[in-house]
Amino acid sequence: MTKDQETELLDRFSLAVFLEAVRCLDENVSTAKEIDIAMRAGAGLPEGPLGHADKLGLDKVLARLQALQAQYGERFQPPERLLALVAAGRTGVEAGRGFLDY
Amino acid sequence: MYVFKAAVLGAGTMGAEIAQVISLSGLPVVLKDVDPAQLERGMEHIRDIYARRVQRGRISEHDAQDRIALVTPQLDYQGFSDVDLVIEAVPEKLELKQAVLGEVEGHVAKTALLATNTSALPVTEVGAKLHKPQRLVGMHFFFPASVMKLVEVIAGAQTEDEAVDSAVEFVEGIRRIGVRVRECPGFLVNRILMAGLAEVFRAEQDLGLGPKEIDAAVAASRLAPMGPYALADALGLDIAQDVSETLKAAYGERFDLGTRITALIAEGKRGAKTGAGFYTYTG
Numbered sequence: 001m002t003k004d005q006e007t008e009l010l011d012r013f014s015l016a017v018f019l020e021a022v023r024c025l026d027e028n029v030s031t032a033k034e035i036d037i038a039m040r041a042g043a044g045l046p047e048g049p050l051g052h053a054d055k056l057g058l059d060k061v062l063a064r065l066q067a068l069q070a071q072y073g074e075r076f077q078p079p080e081r082l083l084a085l086v087a088a089g090r091t092g093v094e095a096g097r098g099f100l101d102y
Numbered sequence: 103m104y105v106f107k108a109a110v111l112g113a114g115t116m117g118a119e120i121a122q123v124i125s126l127s128g129l130p131v132v133l134k135d136v137d138p139a140q141l142e143r144g145m146e147h148i149r150d151i152y153a154r155r156v157q158r159g160r161i162s163e164h165d166a167q168d169r170i171a172l173v174t175p176q177l178d179y180q181g182f183s184d185v186d187l188v189i190e191a192v193p194e195k196l197e198l199k200q201a202v203l204g205e206v207e208g209h210v211a212k213t214a215l216l217a218t219n220t221s222a223l224p225v226t227e228v229g230a231k232l233h234k235p236q237r238l239v240g241m242h243f244f245f246p247a248s249v250m251k252l253v254e255v256i257a258g259a260q261t262e263d264e265a266v267d268s269a270v271e272f273v274e275g276i277r278r279i280g281v282r283v284r285e286c287p288g289f290l291v292n293r294i295l296m297a298g299l300a301e302v303f304r305a306e307q308d309l310g311l312g313p314k315e316i317d318a319a320v321a322a323s324r325l326a327p328m329g330p331y332a333l334a335d336a337l338g339l340d341i342a343q344d345v346s347e348t349l350k351a352a353y354g355e356r357f358d359l360g361t362r363i364t365a366l367i368a369e370g371k372r373g374a375k376t377g378a379g380f381y382t383y384t385g
Contacts (some may be wrong), residue, residue, distance in 0.1 A: 001315050009305045009316060010323050013330070016301035016356070020294045029284045035294075038281045042244050042252035042291035044327035049294065075356045 010066055014052065015076065018061070021049040022079045025099075032099045054098035058082060058091045103215065103268040105186040105275070109134060113144025113175070116219060117191035119247035122148045125172040127276040132185065134176045141175050148173055151248050151335055172354040186211075187272060189241060191219040199223065200231045207232055208271055217241040221292060222348060225258035225285055235260040239269040242289055243278075254283045254290055287352035288345065296349055296357055299342070302330045303360045313380045335379035339363050340372045 001009075021035050030038065036048020053061045060083065068076040085091070086097060092098035110121045113135035119377045121144070124131040129187070133148075135141040146372075152166040160167070174181075188210060190202050199218055207216065216226045216238045229235035240256030257266045266282060273280030283290045306316060317329020326333075336341045342359065349357035366372075366379060373379035 001309075001311060001319060005309050005311065006319050009302070009309060009311065009319060010325060011300050012301045012305045013320060014325050017294055017298035020297035024286075024290055024294065027284070027286065029286050030281060030290055034278075034281045035290065037279060038252055038254065038290050039294060041279045041281075042250065042254070043295045046324050046327070 012068065014049070015061070015065060015068065017045075018049045019065075019076070019079065022081055025050070026079065026081060030084050036100070039092050050099035054092035054100055054102070056092070057094060058098050059084050103213065103264070104187065105129065105215070105268070105272045107131070107185050107188065108187045108272075109182060109185045109206075111188060111190040111206060112192035113134075113137075113141045114191065114193070115147060116243065116245065116247060118144035118147040119151070119245075120189055120191055120219065121173050121242055121276065122248050123243075123276050124149045124261065125169045128169070128172070129276070130172045130174070132174045132176050134179075136177065137346040138177060141177065145173070145175050172361075179206070179353070182209040183211060185214060187215045187217065187268075189219055191243075194220060196223055196224055196227060199228050203238065204231050207234070213237075215239070215265055215272075215294065217269060219243055222287070222345065224287075225256050226260065229258050229260060236262040237265050240263050240283075240285070241269060241273070242283075244291070251279050252291065253278045253280050255280050256283050256285050256289060258285055288349050292345055293349060293353075296342075296345055298326075299330045299334065300346065300357050300359055303363070307360065331380040334363070335373040335381055335383075338373045338375055339379050340365050342373075343367060 024030060024035055025032055030051050036051045039045045062078050065076050065078040075100045089095055090097040094100050096102050108124050108129055109132040110117045111134050113133050121131050121133040133144055135144060149170060152170055155161045156163050156166050190199060192198055192202050203216055218225060218238065219241050221242055223238035229238035232238060238258060239261055242254035244250035245254050255266060255273060257268045270280040270282060274345050302316060313331035317331050320326055320329045344361055346357050347357045370376060371378040374383050377383050
């Protein structure tokens with residue numbers, strides 16, 4: 001596996017998980033905090049998908065989604081909620097706010 | 103509403119594990135099954151879990167015996183009049199769950215809370231034939247329940263808020279993490295996890311990679327505790343396929359797992375339980 005392949009593989013996995021978490025949030029299936037707790041306690045993920053994205057920086061997550069959308073289509077379309085957070089400067093841990101508050 | 107006494111219906115692995123978790127917290131629990139042999143296997147499973155805890159020094163032999171004594175194996179509904187919470191853990195068949203819950207409803211107090219342990223069935227439908235569907239919640243314990251900390255608590259369309267609150271309090275009382283989930287196919291965790299799994303299966307095709315190197319890369323990245331192929335094998339490929347079909351019908355093609363898993367299932371390779379899946383297992 002080349003370095004590029006590895007990056008793409010891991011990005012596609014973690015962003016597919018992230019996007020589904022955002023859909024659950026949009027559909028009021030649960031809250032951001034509880035989604036992250038559930039994914040850690042129920043799926044054993046070291047970090048919840050929303051907190052993980054906040055840590056990476058939501059502006060960077062957005063850019064990566066746009067690149068994957070160009071390559072693979074609509075399933076990587078950045079969610080409205082992410083666009084709104086980035087536009088509001090709520091780009092995650094570094095900004096003090098993202099999907100969660102810090 | 104505080105739960106002083108609970109009952110679990112169905113003494114299969116899941117039912118036994120749930121009864122074990124309840125007893126460990128110090129609450130009395132009735133474990134009921136219709137089959138005496140199954141009931142004995144369930145009790146044996148509970149004793150095994152406690153024996154392992156004693157071996158690891160997590161609990162004293164004396165305390166383990168006390169906790170096991172909190173579990174009452176039963177074939178009938180004796181003493182159900184003072185049961186505050188019934189959790190059914192019978193196989194995942196809608197009609198069976200409806201029948202079992204409908205029957206127990208006649209043996210418990212009107213105020214009792216009912217719970218269905220399901221990972222797949224809509225709580226609203228499970229409760230459709232009850233006199234008091236407002237008292238039914240979904241409680242999705244993860245496998246194995248004696249180890250896994252999460253319980254998804256799901257409100258059906260008719261479930262009253264107090265029932266959900268009581269269920270979450272109960273889950274916390276038995277030292278588990280209760281997360282409120284609005285009813286939707288796959289609920290929360292399986293839905294999100296399966297989205298990641300399906301994307302990895304597509305990446306395998308697009309990038310021409312193999313399961314082994316993908317699992318190694320995912321595990322090394324610390325994004326997940328184990329690689330997706332090892333996870334699918336552990337879950338059972340037929341189960342993974344079933345879950346994916348449900349999610350695909352509800353949300354679309356992003357949950358498609360591709361043709362390779364179908365081919366493996368057709369060859370009888372249904373994962374670790376059959377000795378082969380994406381990997382081969384010996385011993």
